[in-house]
Amino acid sequence: MTALRRTVSLLAAADGSITIYFGPDQPKYVKRxxxxxxxxxxxxxxxxxxxxPLEPFFTKEWRPTEIELVR
Numbered sequence: 001m002t003a004l005r006r007t008v009s010l011l012a013a014a015d016g017s018i019t020i021y022f023g024p025d026q027p028k029y030v031k032r033x034x035x036x037x038x039x040x041x042x043x044x045x046x047x048x049x050x051x052x053p054l055e056p057f058f059t060k061e062w063r064p065t066e067i068e069l070v071r
Contacts, residue, residue, distance in 0.1 A: 008033040021070065 010033045012018050019034060021027060022044070024037045038044055048064055056062035 010034055022067075 010020070011017050011031050021030050021035045022038050023035070024038055024040050026032065026037070046067065052058065054062075
């Protein structure tokens, strides 16, 4: 039997931007959909997959920002 997994949606800010937090514990001020759990002592990497990107992606007018440390 296959377990069903509920997908939690990302929540956008008022300006349309989306912030994703990575860490072993979910910050109290961050909704579940914007947090990715990591395992202490284990490496990880990110992959950005875009479905149906818009023109600014192809013209390189839009680029994702770098990952920033937040404390």
